[in-house]
Amino acid sequence: MDLTKQNRIIFHLDMNSFYASVEQAHDPSLKGKAIAVAGNPKERRGILVTCSYEARAKGIYTTMSVWEAKRKCPELILLPPNFERYRAASKAMFDILRSYTQLVEPVSIDEGYMDVSDVDMDGDAVAFAKSIQQRIIRELDLPCSIGIAPNKFLAKTASNMKKPMGITVLRKREVPHKLWPLPVIEMHGVGESTSNKLESLGIKTIGQIANANPDLLKSKLGKSGTRLHNRSHGIDNRAVDPESIFETKSVGNSTTLPYDETNIDELRKVLRKLSSKVASRLDSKNLAGRSITIHIRDANWKNKTRSKTVINRLFKEEDISQLSIQLFESSWEDEPIRLLGVTVNNVFDKGESMEQLSIFNFEEHAKEEPILRLVEQLQDKFGKTIIKRGMKIKKNPSLESKTSFSKDFLDDHDNRK
Structure with missing residues (x-):
């Protein structure tokens, strides 16, 4: 099918049941069997991260609790996650995509976009997609689906239409x-x-x-x-941007509670712990945010979020904790809580923004006025770059600096270092 007359030809490649497929590729004896990658199966918080298509055929699905999955499918093989194995497979997959074009935009560990508008495909985009799909199977033993369309939205939609191992074309007129x-x-x-x-x-x-x-x-x-x-209407003008994925937009953390919780003191304790982790991650990345969101899931799996935008930079643990607890208490109706999450949004480099003055912090800033005058005098005499307010220190990466595994893997793709 010839799509080369379109202005753009975008592929969205989505790896099929990625973690489970990687495990089956690593251990061929697992092929054809119902398997799932899960958290700690000894705790109620253990949920399925992904499952094979053989497991799905038996009614198993991602996010199902471990105990429920085992009850529904006693022969289900549970495997602990091996993140380094998935990370290596992801890097190998994206290396294959970049062998065709550098216009590759990773979206997560198991999916990404390719702009192949300028790639020589001999006039057949479907055959070209098929060759990529078969190469990934041949070299990595991993299945994928590919959506083909004139823009990212339609390509993403198309890749979801046929799984596993699907290739789907979606035109605007369709x-x-x-x-x-x-x-x-x-x-x-x-x-x-x-x-x-x-x-x-x-x-x-x-x-x-x-x-x-x-x-x-x-x-x-x-x-x-x-x-x-x-x-x-099929309109999406976003370009495939290899750099866009490295822009951090939010930093958050969530946890599933060991059991449904109704004790407000315990819930506050959880929110403080989550806030501490978020603050630590913001600090490690030298980031601050402009808004905060809390995520709540009750015992009936009903989800809700509450958000608040603030005037000043949000990065201190005590501020994040206080706001998250206020948001929770204003919306909680004594229902048992299963999961809590805290996210700081609209983040930016702390060195790129000045704090707004208010009646609450004016006195603090007033104390700095002599220092600011001295800085201005030095800059006037020796130039703007002679001295700057604040010092940006590059922090050593650690587990605390990671926002989520699906984003951490992107360090493997960053050639700007």
Whole structure:
């Protein structure tokens, strides 16, 4: 099928059941068997990170608890995660993609985009995708699905249409026929919260998003409303950017509690511990944020989030802890809690922003005024670069600096160092 006449040809490559597939490639005796990679199976918090397609055929799915999965499928083989093995497989996969073009954008450990618009494919994008898919199988013994489209949104959507080992083409003109009848929750970028907001507006399908008043969507959902309206029409102008994945936008941490918790003192203790980890990670990256979000999952697996934007830089443990507890207490209705999470959003380099003055911190800054005057005098005499306020120290990376494993692996792709 010839797609080379399109302005852009974007591939979205999605590895199929990645962790489980890596384990099967490492140990061929596991092939054809129901396997799952899970956390600690001795604790209730143990959940399935991924499972093989053989396990899925028996009703097993990702995020299912270990005990429930074993009850449903007694022959299920549980394996502990081997992150270094997955990291090595991911790097090998992306190395293969970069052998065709440098316009490769990793999205996570097991998926990424390729812009192959300028690659010589002999006029057949599908055959070219097939050759990539077969090479990954041949060299790494790992299956993948590939979506082919004129933009990232449609390519991502296409790669989800046929798994495992699928190759799907999705053109803009096919959107009304293939996407509009689908429920909104199946649209990439729409989560449970957004789906509920859309449903409150009477919008249940992607087609209804496309036919909705754009101003109404923007007023109710902000910028995401405009973005969803554009994408429901197959419009997405984002470029494949190899550098974009290295931009940290948020730093967070979450934990599943050992048992459903209703004791407020224990819940506060958990939030303080999470806040401490987030603060440590921000410090290790020399980052601060402008807003905070807490994530709550109750015993019935109902999720909700609460957010707050602040005036000043947010990076201190006590500030993060105080805000997270306030947000939680303002929304908690005594229901048993299963999971808590704390995330600082809209992060930026601390050296690139000045703190806003207020009646609460004016006195603190006033004490610094003589120092600031001295700095200005030295800069006027010797130049702006002679002395700067603050000193940016490069910190040694550690486990505390990691926001999540699926992002940590991206260090392997960073050639800027």
